[in-house]
């Protein structure tokens with residue numbers, strides 16, 4: 001099915017297209033998560049990403065079930081959005097040499113993935129209900145719930161420590177160094193400091 005082609009005639013087709021889109025996306029996420037686990041140096045982040053890999057595999061199984069319930073063969077359709085998010089994450093990670101900054105970048109990338117999944121599953125649940133696919137909607141809602149929980153968990157790790165650790169790796173600017181040097185000279189001379 002191509003973008004803006006005449007393959008999508010109605011909401012049913014649009015729903016199936018979106019289901020195939022997330023099916024492809026979940027497989028790409030499944031492929032990219034081990035690399036993210038390897039790159040992460042924080043034990044909690046590593047554990048969280050690893051747990052989400054297990055969750056992702058279960059989510060794919062739910063999608064398989066969803067296709068089965070719709071009496072369709074599970075199939076993916078290329079999703080340029082998830083490819084772009086993953087590609088950008090890899091490019092950025094390749095440019096970072098500081099481990100703490102890399103951890104912050106990995107969380108940001110993982111949250112971008114989660115947000116993409118949340119928007120897709122949100123729409124899919126709504127459309128599945130609208131089209132009367134109640135069982136399929138339940139399966140998709142389970143995936144949506146997990147994506148939201150993962151996003152929240154990642155947010156917690158980032159706020160609680162990863163971002164702070166990344167911030168602590170900042171080198172003092174030249175001006176800050178000059179200020180400290182100046183204060184030390186002034187203190188040594190026994191005169192009050194200005195500026």
Ligand SMILES: [Fe+2]
Pocket residue numbers: 026029056059117147
């Ligand atoms: Fe997922």
Ligand SMILES: [Fe+2]
Pocket residue numbers: 052113114117147150
């Ligand atoms: Fe996810």
